[in-house]
Amino acid sequence: MTRHLITSAIPYINGIKHLGNLVGSQLPADLYARYLRGRGNEVLFLCGTDEHGTPAELAAAKAGKPVAEYCAEMWEVQWELSQGFRLSFDHYGRSSSAQNHRLTQHFAGRLDTAGLIEEVTEKQVYSNADGRFLPDRYVEGTCPNCGYERARGDQCENCTKQLDPTDLIDARSAISGSTDLEVRETKHLHLRQSAMMDQLDSWISSKSDWPILTTSIAKKWLHDGDGLQDRGITRDLDWGVPVKKGDDDWPGMEDKVFYVWFDAPIEYISCAQEWVDAGKGDNWERWWRTDKGAEDVTYTQFMGKDNVPFHTLSFPATILGSGEPWKLVDYIKSFNYLNYDGGQFSTSQGRGVFMDQALEILPADYWRWWLLSHAPENSDSEFTWDNFQTSVNKDLADVLGNFVSRITKFCRSKFGEAVPGGGAYGAAEQALIDDLTVKTRAYEAHMDAMEIRKAAAALRAIWVAGNEYLQSAAPWSTFKEDPDSAAAQVRLGLNLIRFYAVLSAPFIPDAAATMLAAMNSNDDSWPDDVPGALNALTGEHAFSVPDVLFAKITDDQREDWQARFAGTRD
RNA sequence: GGGCCUGUAGCUCAAUUGGUUAGAGCAGAGCGCUCAUAACGCUUUGGUUGGGGGUUCGAGUCCCUCCGGGCCUACCA
Numbered sequence: 001m002t003r004h005l006i007t008s009a010i011p012y013i014n015g016i017k018h019l020g021n022l023v024g025s026q027l028p029a030d031l032y033a034r035y036l037r038g039r040g041n042e043v044l045f046l047c048g049t050d051e052h053g054t055p056a057e058l059a060a061a062k063a064g065k066p067v068a069e070y071c072a073e074m075w076e077v078q079w080e081l082s083q084g085f086r087l088s089f090d091h092y093g094r095s096s097s098a099q100n101h102r103l104t105q106h107f108a109g110r111l112d113t114a115g116l117i118e119e120v121t122e123k124q125v126y127s128n129a130d131g132r133f134l135p136d137r138y139v140e141g142t143c144p145n146c147g148y149e150r151a152r153g154d155q156c157e158n159c160t161k162q163l164d165p166t167d168l169i170d171a172r173s174a175i176s177g178s179t180d181l182e183v184r185e186t187k188h189l190h191l192r193q194s195a196m197m198d199q200l201d202s203w204i205s206s207k208s209d210w211p212i213l214t215t216s217i218a219k220k221w222l223h224d225g226d227g228l229q230d231r232g233i234t235r236d237l238d239w240g241v242p243v244k245k246g247d248d249d250w251p252g253m254e255d256k257v258f259y260v261w262f263d264a265p266i267e268y269i270s271c272a273q274e275w276v277d278a279g280k281g282d283n284w285e286r287w288w289r290t291d292k293g294a295e296d297v298t299y300t301q302f303m304g305k306d307n308v309p310f311h312t313l314s315f316p317a318t319i320l321g322s323g324e325p326w327k328l329v330d331y332i333k334s335f336n337y338l339n340y341d342g343g344q345f346s347t348s349q350g351r352g353v354f355m356d357q358a359l360e361i362l363p364a365d366y367w368r369w370w371l372l373s374h375a376p377e378n379s380d381s382e383f384t385w386d387n388f389q390t391s392v393n394k395d396l397a398d399v400l401g402n403f404v405s406r407i408t409k410f411c412r413s414k415f416g417e418a419v420p421g422g423g424a425y426g427a428a429e430q431a432l433i434d435d436l437t438v439k440t441r442a443y444e445a446h447m448d449a450m451e452i453r454k455a456a457a458a459l460r461a462i463w464v465a466g467n468e469y470l471q472s473a474a475p476w477s478t479f480k481e482d483p484d485s486a487a488a489q490v491r492l493g494l495n496l497i498r499f500y501a502v503l504s505a506p507f508i509p510d511a512a513a514t515m516l517a518a519m520n521s522n523d524d525s526w527p528d529d530v531p532g533a534l535n536a537l538t539g540e541h542a543f544s545v546p547d548v549l550f551a552k553i554t555d556d557q558r559e560d561w562q563a564r565f566a567g568t569r570d
Numbered sequence: 571g572g573g574c575c576u577g578u579a580g581c582u583c584a585a586u587u588g589g590u591u592a593g594a595g596c597a598g599a600g601c602g603c604u605c606a607u608a609a610c611g612c613u614u615u616g617g618u619u620g621g622g623g624g625u626u627c628g629a630g631u632c633c634c635u636c637c638g639g640g641c642c643u644a645c646c647a
Contacts, residue, residue, distance in 0.1 A: 012647055055646065124645080135645045154645065161571090162643085216574055217642070224573070229644060260647065305575095305641070336575080337641075374583085379576050380640060387582060390596060398609060406606030413605080453583075457594075464610095471611040476604070490605095548607055 003042045003296055005287050005327065006033045007268045009303035009311075010050040010095065013074045014059035016081065018354045019383065020338035020345040023371040024304035028333065028452055030087045031372055032300065034506035035447045037088075039526045044287050046271040047082070048093030049075045052240040053260035054135055058175060060239075067239045071096060081355045085364045086509045091280060093271035095263055100270035101241045104263040108189070108233075109246030110322040116192045118230065119252070124186055125153070125165045129178030133186065133236040134165075138175060141168025187252055189243065190230040191262070193317045197228040200313055200320070203328075211377075213305055214332045218312035231314065233262040265315035268301075269326070291325040300331045300450075308334050333450050336376035340383050341566070352383075353565050361561060365508040366392050366550070372507055373456035385562045389553045396508070400463045400500065401549035404515060407470065407493035408545040414479055415490060421539015423488030432469045432492070436462060436499075437530040443503065459504060466496045494519065494543060495534045499527060511549050518546035 008029035011017050026047060033045035051071045060070035071094070079092050094100070111117050125134045139153030145161040152174070153165030165171060172179045193200075204218045222228050234243055240257025243250045272284035286293030301311055311332055319326045338345065345352035358367050370388050373395070374381050411420065425433075439462045446455035470493060479486035501515035502524050516524060520543050527533035537543075 014647090050647075053647065133645095137646060152646095155643090165645095213575075213641095220573055220642075221644070224643080231644070235645085259645085264647085306647075309642090309644075310647090339640090378583090381582080384581090387596085391582085393607095394596065397607060402607055402609050404606095406609075408606095410605040457584085460595080467610050468612095470605080471603070474603075474605085479605095550607085552607065 001041050002298060003287075004033075004036050004044070005294075005297050005299040006036075006043060006045045007271075007299075007301050008045075008047045009301070009307045010048045010093075010264060010267055011078060012053075012055065013049045013051040013071050013078070014055045015074070015347055016077065016354045016356050018340075018345040018347060018352045019358060019367065019371060020340070020352065021304070022085065022355060022367075023338050023375055024335045025302045025307075026082065026087055027085070027368065027371055028335070028375060028450070029300075029302035030085075030089075031368075031452065031506050032302070032333075032447070032450060034088055034509065038502070038505060038524070039444075043090075044272065044275070044281075045088060045090050046093065046268060046275065047087070047089045048091075048095060048267055048271050048274075049078055050260065050264045050267070051075070051094055051096040052237075052257065052263060053235075054138065054237065057237065057239050068096075071239075077356075081359070084359045085355065085368065088509075091271055091275035091278060093267060093274040095260075095267040095270075097267070097270055097274055099273040099277065100263060100267045103270045103273070104241045104258055104266050105244040106246050107266060107318050107322055108244065108250075108258065108262075109248070110324065111191065111318065112245050114321055114323055116195060116317075116321045117233075118190045118192055119187055120190050120232070121185055121187050122232075123183050124236075125171070125181050126184040127173040127176065127178055128180045128182065129176050130173050133184070134173060134175070134181070136165050138173065139165040139168060139171050139181070140174045141165075141171035144169055186236055188232045188234045188256070189250075189253065191233045191314070191317060191321075192230050193228045193313065194230050196317050196321060197222060200228065200316060203316065203320075204312060207331075210332055211334055213336070214308055214312065214334045217305065217308040217334075221309050221313055228313065233259045235259050261310050261314060262318070265310060266318065288327050289325055290327055294327045297327055298331070299327055299329050300333065301329050302333050303335070305334050305336055308332070331450075336378070336380045338371075338374075338376050338383055339380055341385070341562075342382075351565075357565070361557075362553075363510060365511050366396065366553075369396055369456075369508055372452055373460075375452045377451070377453060385558045389555075389558045392550070393552045395460055395463075396511075396550040397552045399460065399467065400504070400511075403463060403466050403470070403500075404497050404518070404546065404549055407490065407497065408518065408543070410476060411490045411494060411543075412545050414475075414483075415487065417543055417545065419491050419494050419537045419539055419541040419543065420487035421491070423482075423484035423486070423491075425488055425492060426485070428469070428473055429488065429492050432465065433531050433534055435465055436534070439465060440503065440527060440530055447506070456507065459507065462503060463500060466493070466500070469493075469496075491537070491539070492534060495537050498523070498537060499530075499533050502527060502533070514546050514549060519543050 009025040033043050037043045057067050060067035125139050127134050136153035142149050143151035143156035144167050201222050234256045237257050241263045243253040243256045269288050275281045276284045340352035370391050443458040446458050473489045475486040475489040497515050498519045498521050501512040505512035
């Protein structure tokens with residue numbers, strides 16, 4: 001048994017996430033957590049909401065609510081949805097928690113003591129009408145290069161020229177449209193990442209087994225131009241972690257907060273404290289402090305590719321720079337994007353399927369199966385309703401669901417609703433058991449390597465093997481001549497259902513629970529011993545015939561949903 | 571502009587990292603079965619691996635070039 005700390009990138013607070021967000025971090029993290037728990041490992045799986053920053057304030061303003069209230073409500077919404085998708089977090093925290101405030105301030109103090117914080121006076125655009133400083137991309141205007149009228153202050157998306165907000169002609173606030181802008185001086189703290197470039201570089205270089213997507217992004221930042229740049233870690237905002245050095249005030253930094261990307265990853269640690277404070281655990285340091293028991297922890301992070309720089313560089317710089325023995329990440333699994341029917345999912349345009357809508361139309365298992373078996377691991381992948389309907393109907397309804405249905409119903413009609421005890425496994429049964437042993441080990445190898453699509457294919461092959469066996473054993477024929485042999489065949493079939501329930505639980509937990517319950521069993525131990533697992537249910541053990549596990553998606557439903565989600569939300 | 575990823579059968583994806591005749595699932599065709607959600611099983615048709623050139627005994631894999639798709643580019647997060 002080993003100990004695994006798993007975190008998913010924490011989703012931003014300003015709205016309900018779409019399926020692309022879900023499959024990019026939380027869902028695969030959950031798959032891995034469930035798998036490792038299933039195999040008897042000790043797992044701490046943490047996630048939460050990322051609540052600070054300009055978009056949260058704007059979303060709250062749009063909703064007409066104080067930002068704290070808005071975030072609290074959205075946390076509740078996201079939490080409920082995560083439960084709906086059966087995401088098995090040990091704790092779902094908040095980056096706005098008191099624990100995270102304290103720890104963020106603690107890290108800042110340590111970094112300052114280590115000489116890694118620099119105070120820099122810089123010029124930023126201030127909007128008098130909005131009463132706030134504007135991030136570059138919240139300044140809009142006409143591009144001096146191409147004349148595009150909606151260029152942003154950081155870059156013109158029409159001609160891709162890099163811009164400075166002061167370059168824009170007729171600059172205006174993207175928030176209010178006000179042109180009453182001025183450039184003001186403001187003082188900010190910078191994290192001297194440049195001083196840690198070599199240390200980070202050698203650390204990244206030691207991770208030869210990480211996905212190319214992860215290391216190539218990190219190395220690009222490390223080696224591009226003059227190398228890793230210092231980064232501002234404070235902002236002129238109201239909502240966030242107040243700038244302090246540990247418990248002490250930071251002179252000159254009153255009314256400022258830490259930048260969301262400084263405090264958000266720290267929430268991974270704070271979340272473990274929240275977990276303890278919520279009474280769910282009793283020692284968070286043994287997961288996070290290598291001097292207090294975390295030296296044997298394997299830490300895996302899951303995230304979309306857009307989050308990679310913060311997890312490979314900024315957050316490690318924070319941890320290493322503190323000079324304290326915090327646990328560093330051991331493996332980063334990053335994902336490409338899921339596209340929607342020929343384009344991108346779009347939160348702003350409401351294009352695609354969002355988590356709440358998905359659960360309104362189908363149970364979580366359908367989505368989990370499709371999303372995980374099509375996870376965008378090597379390149380962007382694409383959701384289409386045709387593909388979704390076909391995959392779900394074929395894999396879940398026909399291959400797995402129908403298998404459960406045919407064997408339980410056959411047994412009920414010939415032997416009644418108890419495992420028949422007659423006969424004994426013969427050569428054909430042994431061949432199946434041997435085959436399943438090989439296939440199970442292959443499935444485990446893919447799961448261990450976090451090769452999600454391959455694991456899904458391996459699991460499906462395990463389901464298919466059951467149908468192949470039933471077809472060749474043909475207990476409906478055997479029964480006429482030799483009821484005892486048919487009994488053994490059916491007994492193996494029923495054992496397969498329990499076996500499938502255990503193996504499939506990481507992907508489709510609800511169906512797995514239904515299958516296990518139908519087999520009237522609590523034994524969900526991982527089949528390290530496949531022959532033993534396929535002899536677990538013995539004669540006279542009562543079971544029940546479950547309802548249809550997976551109803552098929554009809555053509556009408558598919559067309560309906562395709563039309564409903566093509567345009568804008570609502 | 572720069573960097574990275576990517577292009578394989580009608581569709582979604584593999585290919586032990588340069589090694590025999592490029593494989594699966596779905597869709598299509600045929601056969602079988604009748605326990606089952608018109609489900610299952612078996613057989614089978616599909617490929618000039620985006621185009622072109624090069625290195626090599628050997629290239630989907632390495633190099634060059636062109637074409638297409640995507641992401642990132644540090645103040646959105």
